[in-house]
Amino acid sequence: MEIAAVLREFGDLLEIKGSNPFRIRAYRNAVRTINDLTRSLASMVEGGEDLTELPGIGKEMANHIGELVEWGELSVLEALGQEVPRSLTDLIRLDGVGPKKAKRLWEELGVTSVDDLEQALEEDRVAGLAGFGAKSAEKIFRSIEDFRKHQGRFLLSEVDVLVRPLIRYLEEVGVVERVEVAGSYRRRKETVGDIDLLVLSEDGHEQVMDSFQAYPGVVRVEAAGGSKGRVVLRSGLPVDLRIVPRDSFGAALHYFSGSKEHNVAIRTLGVKKGLKISEYGVFSESEAEAGDSGDNKVGGAEEADVFSAVGLPWINPLLRENRGEVEAARAGELPEALKTQDIRGDLQMHSTWSDGANTLREMAEACRDRGYEYLSITDHSQAVTVAGGLKPPQVREQWEQVEEVRQLVGGIHLFRSLEVDILKDGSLDMPDEILAGLDLVLVSVHSFMNMPIAEMTKRVIRALEHPQVDILAHPTGRILNRREPFAMDVDAVLQAAAELDVAVELNAHPSRLDLHDRHVRRAKELGVKVAINTDAHSVQDLDLMRYGLDQGRRGWLESGDVLNAMSLGEFQVWKDRKNP
DNA sequence: GCCGTTTTCGGCCCGACTGTTTTCAGTCG
Numbered sequence: 001m002e003i004a005a006v007l008r009e010f011g012d013l014l015e016i017k018g019s020n021p022f023r024i025r026a027y028r029n030a031v032r033t034i035n036d037l038t039r040s041l042a043s044m045v046e047g048g049e050d051l052t053e054l055p056g057i058g059k060e061m062a063n064h065i066g067e068l069v070e071w072g073e074l075s076v077l078e079a080l081g082q083e084v085p086r087s088l089t090d091l092i093r094l095d096g097v098g099p100k101k102a103k104r105l106w107e108e109l110g111v112t113s114v115d116d117l118e119q120a121l122e123e124d125r126v127a128g129l130a131g132f133g134a135k136s137a138e139k140i141f142r143s144i145e146d147f148r149k150h151q152g153r154f155l156l157s158e159v160d161v162l163v164r165p166l167i168r169y170l171e172e173v174g175v176v177e178r179v180e181v182a183g184s185y186r187r188r189k190e191t192v193g194d195i196d197l198l199v200l201s202e203d204g205h206e207q208v209m210d211s212f213q214a215y216p217g218v219v220r221v222e223a224a225g226g227s228k229g230r231v232v233l234r235s236g237l238p239v240d241l242r243i244v245p246r247d248s249f250g251a252a253l254h255y256f257s258g259s260k261e262h263n264v265a266i267r268t269l270g271v272k273k274g275l276k277i278s279e280y281g282v283f284s285e286s287e288a289e290a291g292d293s294g295d296n297k298v299g300g301a302e303e304a305d306v307f308s309a310v311g312l313p314w315i316n317p318l319l320r321e322n323r324g325e326v327e328a329a330r331a332g333e334l335p336e337a338l339k340t341q342d343i344r345g346d347l348q349m350h351s352t353w354s355d356g357a358n359t360l361r362e363m364a365e366a367c368r369d370r371g372y373e374y375l376s377i378t379d380h381s382q383a384v385t386v387a388g389g390l391k392p393p394q395v396r397e398q399w400e401q402v403e404e405v406r407q408l409v410g411g412i413h414l415f416r417s418l419e420v421d422i423l424k425d426g427s428l429d430m431p432d433e434i435l436a437g438l439d440l441v442l443v444s445v446h447s448f449m450n451m452p453i454a455e456m457t458k459r460v461i462r463a464l465e466h467p468q469v470d471i472l473a474h475p476t477g478r479i480l481n482r483r484e485p486f487a488m489d490v491d492a493v494l495q496a497a498a499e500l501d502v503a504v505e506l507n508a509h510p511s512r513l514d515l516h517d518r519h520v521r522r523a524k525e526l527g528v529k530v531a532i533n534t535d536a537h538s539v540q541d542l543d544l545m546r547y548g549l550d551q552g553r554r555g556w557l558e559s560g561d562v563l564n565a566m567s568l569g570e571f572q573v574w575k576d577r578k579n580p
Numbered sequence: 581g582c583c584g585t586t587t588t589c590g591g592c593c594c595g596a597c598t599g600t601t602t603t604c605a606g607t608c609g
Binding site for chain 1: 583595596597605608
């Protein structure tokens, strides 16, 4: 049961019903707070913690949460669902349909679902409604198509491919001086819903907007004003463009990079200093009252202007989630961002021995070429039959080949390793004598993923208790847009990892990025070492490390927190930590 | 519904753009 999802639904229904907007916002804020938690609400409630200590959670919200933890449902939601059909919340996910239109569609046409709406559109019943017309009907029809075509958000890796040529294209436009991507893409959030582009151009707005609309990848133009436009690319990715003059560019870059919550925190600091911070710049309030337009601007050309105006150092966009970065900046305690060269090795990858595309030797050479000091080949164990998992005799054979490759490929150390399956009962899919012969043991779950939460938690912790285990790989099993993380008390697992001195993986693959950034941060808090691994199934996949680095930065990791930022010597010492 | 070294009551961001509404509501970020 997703507590945040229930509260979100309740907020959506209130909005459709037309309740007090600030009450609705209170629900949104509570959802946000809950999503940022590193620990499970259930454990906090059971531990008797006072939830009203959390920002945005008051007495009422705490009662709702208590009820959800205890009963699994929310009586006020059940009651509201009698007044307003709960399926209407699907409608406001559609582009161009908000709460007011959803309500009207329901009241006037009896539409309660996306399917109903599609039918009403086909029967031409929508365009005649007050507030609707031919164009809005057409737009909604397109939204339904997009909704069906691309359920969920875009992976960063997908967007990278789409955005780079668009940036190059815009940079070629004569009047364009600078192009930056803002929004969640700049913050390197694991998935993004759309792209926010900022273009610096003093006077060529029309030319920029014309070129933007004429970009070959555009299938549809949704808006094109004097300074702002929106198009949809063939892939279904929406792109917003804003044209900004030089003296506002930094302020706009900050504003549109978000997150919204971070911006609110910064603006609030500004207000206390008598400053108004907007996408146009930093303005002094006092002079604003005295003089007229323009004179009271105190900065905005550079992003750093915004931070310095409120007495802060520049904050890395990857930290801008209002999860303590403003306070840390003030205290001079921002984490030092991970650098590419901090990574000294890659500890999970596959070879032709199981489901990888390249040989041991090719993987070793590729890692050496990337400047690594060590690597660990972690082919699957026998239980993962679909991936050609190895049986014990094959593992011994592989060790012989590992030895050969060590002789052939100099300048890098190759560890004997395996990605050992965690079986249903928490035992490991490999006999102890094999485990003892490995340099490094990764364990992970690939089966029976829909166990009850308590059972899964117990299963994984039991696996970590095995004395040979070094790293828990892709800890929650999620695949973005495809598979939810399995039910597991991640906080309990991280605490067990801390006690048992087992590292956890931050799987760098852009479709996994498992752990989630807030769990990465929790691991750091608990002193659990994090291994950032690509899980490469080919030589090319080794380059996915950068997605893991970004996710690590979002989780506030510093090089000292990262297992594979250790030198080979340090790492050898760590490996022997359990039997000194 | 939440929050408070300006407040326990009265705030809570607001501007751009579209479409249909002949003067502005709805949506979005």
